[in-house]
Amino acid sequence: MDDGLFRLPAAEVAPGAVHLPGHLGEAGQRELLDACRAWARPPAGLRTVRMPGGGEMSVRQVCLGLHWYPYGYARTAVDGDGAPVKPFPAWLGQWARRVVEEAYGQGPCTVPYDIALVNFYGRRACMGMHRDSDERSRAPVVSFSLGDTCVFRFGNPDGRGRPWTDIELRSGDAFVFGGPSRYAYHGVPRVRPGTAPPGTGLRGRVNVTVRAR
Numbered sequence: 001m002d003d004g005l006f007r008l009p010a011a012e013v014a015p016g017a018v019h020l021p022g023h024l025g026e027a028g029q030r031e032l033l034d035a036c037r038a039w040a041r042p043p044a045g046l047r048t049v050r051m052p053g054g055g056e057m058s059v060r061q062v063c064l065g066l067h068w069y070p071y072g073y074a075r076t077a078v079d080g081d082g083a084p085v086k087p088f089p090a091w092l093g094q095w096a097r098r099v100v101e102e103a104y105g106q107g108p109c110t111v112p113y114d115i116a117l118v119n120f121y122g123r124r125a126c127m128g129m130h131r132d133s134d135e136r137s138r139a140p141v142v143s144f145s146l147g148d149t150c151v152f153r154f155g156n157p158d159g160r161g162r163p164w165t166d167i168e169l170r171s172g173d174a175f176v177f178g179g180p181s182r183y184a185y186h187g188v189p190r191v192r193p194g195t196a197p198p199g200t201g202l203r204g205r206v207n208v209t210v211r212a213r
């Protein structure tokens with residue numbers, strides 16, 4: 001987000017968790033959204049995630065590099081059409097490293113990012129409090145938001161309850177969490193329909209989370 005003239009500054013939400021409003025400009029958003037639309041096509045395209053207890057997530061998902069399913073990774077879409085997962089693009093890893101460098105104000109980031117989850121939120125979709133703990137790497141997780149604004153709830157590593165902080169993630173925003181917040185619980189209680197920038201042509205929200213395995 002910006003005020004029409006300048007980007008808002010990065011804000012630390014918790015130790016190691018940083019919100020970068022407006023990190024992607026219009027061109028960057030279009031480039032990433034075009035890529036997401038291509039990744040969503042079969043084979044190993046967008047699918048509904050089914051939990052072990054039989055429930056379905058309201059968010060639909062496609063994976064890059066490795067296929068995530070509850071609760072592990074595979075090289076094929078084991079809970080989808082069984083096709084080999086789409087490759088992780090090197091440029092997306094470069095984008096993630098730039099976010100880390102900007103968020104933490106440190107030297108060159110050398111994290112070998114190689115997997116990503118692309119989540120699509122429809123108008124009524126949400127994501128319960130969870131933590132990203134299926135990766136061996138403790139490298140920071142980087143996310144990019146496209147389309148509708150959402151309420152992003154960032155909690156703590158000790159459990160799903162309070163304390164937490166609710167922030168709005170808008171199209172073009174980036175968010176990174178690592179260090180003491182790497183395993184913090186987080187979720188999306190709601191999306192604000194109809195808030196996507198008109199130029200995206202998107203109804204709903206797309207979130208791309210980039211990780212190292």
